Amino acid sequence: MASPPSRDQADRIRYIKGDLFTCPRTDSLAHCISEDCRMGAGIAVLFKKKFGGIQELLDQQKKSGEVAVLKRDDRYIYYLITKKKVSHKPTYENMQKSLEAMKTHCLNNGVTDISMPRIGCGLDRLEWDKVSALLEEVFEDTDIKITVYAL
Template structure:
């Protein structure tokens, strides 16, 4: 089985190719009022649809944008709160189940390699901006959660 690849680049997350699904951290209240969450809200909208999913910390809310998924990692209860490494870990696991579960299902259905669309993920340094988590610990979590999967993750380090 191939292993997860994590690559860091400098640039704007929203310039990522549409073959890449995207993910970022949010609160269960789905306010999306600060930081990169505002850009996600403005670009993808559908806040009522996200709220309707009623996801608790440790889960993931999901929107579909054409052929890709936009993952809202719910890592805290309220927008003024702070996430923990545990809630981030649990949210990443929930996202992996959606991503990789779909990957396995498609392989089973079509008995051939999947076209990488569900196995490509573009993210910011999740949990490390306003939420204050330490990037090296978050990167270690990503490597742990996605080990033994063919998922390719590109981390966009924002450069204004």
């Protein structure tokens, strides 16, 4: 018989109904983009308007399965690179690799709280059950808390 999830696991991902950009200013943010950093649709447009830095992101030359990062004030903005072109669809494998890359950056930079939308599940059409399972798996041995916002 499987043991019940530890208190840590139960608290790892919290769900909030509301606007992602109302999260605490101390939380780092995360969302998914393509290698070309187009950000022309969905929540990515809001990230582009709010944080800019497109050239800064492009200069990092990150590939699918990696993460590009902007530092804004005292927090990081994570751009999970889950596909090559804006017209492509991401894979769960690239999502997992990008999450692993983000975790490594978080651990190396003392990040303890990340807020995000239901990554990969809007225009990219991944299934939230699978993506949330990846989040649980990737972050299970950390103290990083994730808050997922949905409108």
